[in-house]
Amino acid sequence: MEAVILHGGQGTRLRPLTHTGPKQLIKVAGKPVSQWVLEQIRDAGIKHVIIVLGDNIPTKVTEYYGDGSRFGVEITYVYQGKARGLADAVYKVKDVVSDKFLVYLGDNIVSYDLRRFMEFNGSASILLAKVENPNRFGVAVVENGKVVKLVEKPKEPISDLALVGVYAFTKDVFDVIEGLKPSWRGELEITDALQGLINRGKDVNYEIVEGWWKDTGTPKDILDANAFLLDKYAEKRVEGEIENSTLDGRVIVEKGAVIKNSVIRGPAYIGKGSKVINSYVGSFTSVGDNCEIIESEIEYSVLLDNVKVKGVALMDSIIGNNSIVEKGKRWQKLIIGENSSVIL
Structure with missing residues (x-):
């Protein structure tokens, strides 16, 4: 069959x-x-x-x-x-x-x-x-x-x-x-x-x-x-590097990822080679491969591969591959396609 x-x-x-x-x-x-x-x-x-x-x-x-x-x-x-x-x-x-x-x-x-x-x-x-x-x-x-x-x-x-x-x-x-x-x-x-x-x-x-x-x-x-x-399949699995950070609940951190001075609340997924620095990643968030999250807060969102966010607060958002989002003071809900650059 x-x-x-x-x-x-x-x-x-x-x-x-x-x-x-x-x-x-x-x-x-x-x-x-x-x-x-x-x-x-x-x-x-x-x-x-x-x-x-x-x-x-x-x-x-x-x-x-x-x-x-x-x-x-x-x-x-x-x-x-x-x-x-x-x-x-x-x-x-x-x-x-x-x-x-x-x-x-x-x-x-x-x-x-x-x-x-x-x-x-x-x-x-x-x-x-x-x-x-x-x-x-x-x-x-x-x-x-x-x-x-x-x-x-x-x-x-x-x-x-x-x-x-x-x-x-x-x-x-x-x-x-x-x-x-x-x-x-x-x-x-x-x-x-x-x-x-x-x-x-x-x-x-x-x-x-x-x-x-x-x-x-x-x-x-x-x-x-x-x-x-995430709720059904996520389990606590850490293969990346954790430095001065808290992983709360079922958090997956893939190989090559770095979590520094941050809080990750599960269920959540951090892809290969991604960096989370001085940030908070909330429940039901997926971060793709080779992303950078710096001085940001993210809740209930999906970041695809090679995304960079700095100084922003995102919820209910989807950010396409190879996109950049910077400098947002308030919580934002964004749907952004591939290869985009947004300064809030």
């Missing part, structure tokens, strides 16, 4: 962070979102992974994941090119999957044991979760224990059960996709493909996710995912 990670999409709701690369490579709790997905798939026992690439600098994805060997999997890349919908992306793997395969959106994080999901009868299986805002998602109508209808982002509420971005299919789905027409959004919708299976008398199984899940499509979603993953 193969697993397919969909790695396309423009990430418009995450701009400017996604102007310079795929949204799935944004780091949360020390790893890109799609790496959390990849490792979840690997830990479920699936070793052959197919990554479907979009047109937003796909070389960044191939450079990061390579052939997959350093992650304990074998990766095959398939190019979707211009985004034409999830069903179109699934169709691109027609010639490289076996009869049963898993599909996982690379910008979603679902706290669920995939080993349970991989055993299914019928032509497809989907994971669902109850939501308060179903108009943001594809939704499923379930009657008498069976999925009877699926609609993408319904304008009128028909169900509170949202598709969470994890699917399993047999090759039956390809015959349906071949006959699909673009939706009002101009895309081939995965909900229409699933509905097509139902219309042909095929069974679509489902399970409802009771635990946490997140579609990391907005800055708030990124911060929430970072907090959840």
Whole structure:
């Protein structure tokens, strides 16, 4: 059984962070979102992974994941090119999957044991979760224990059960996709493909996710995912240098990092080679690799790689790779893309 990670999409709701690369490579709790997905798939026992690439600098994805060997999997890349919908992306793997395969959106994080999901009868299986805002998602109508209808982002509420971005299919789905027409959004919708299976008398199984899940499509979603993953997986692990500093709770300090005259309150993550000097880093904060935090205070934020902050106070913020933020007296909430310089 193969697993397919969909790695396309423009990430418009995450701009400017996604102007310079795929949204799935944004780091949360020390790893890109799609790496959390990849490792979840690997830990479920699936070793052959197919990554479907979009047109937003796909070389960044191939450079990061390579052939997959350093992650304990074998990766095959398939190019979707211009985004034409999830069903179109699934169709691109027609010639490289076996009869049963898993599909996982690379910008979603679902706290669920995939080993349970991989055993299914019928032509497809989907994971669902109850939501308060179903108009943001594809939704499923379930009657008498069976999925009877699926609609993408319904304008009128028909169900509170949202598709969470994890699917399993047999090759039956390809015959349906071949006959699909673009939706009002101009895309081939995965909900229409699933509905097509139902219309042909095929069974679509489902399970409802009771635990946490997140579609990391907005800055708030990124911060929430970072907090959840830190809370769930962070442990006290110190491999860097600590000088005259306090680490309170579950704090990860990677190799080469230096913490000097500072307080770090966990759960928190400090990446390789980063420096925290005369500063405070609060709970649910992730600091990427080779960052510098000097005379600053940071709470509930994500700093990506090679970020420099000096003399600032940040909360609920995301700072893109290679960016600089300086000289802020008051608490600030910032979303800053790559290669930026901001003086407050």
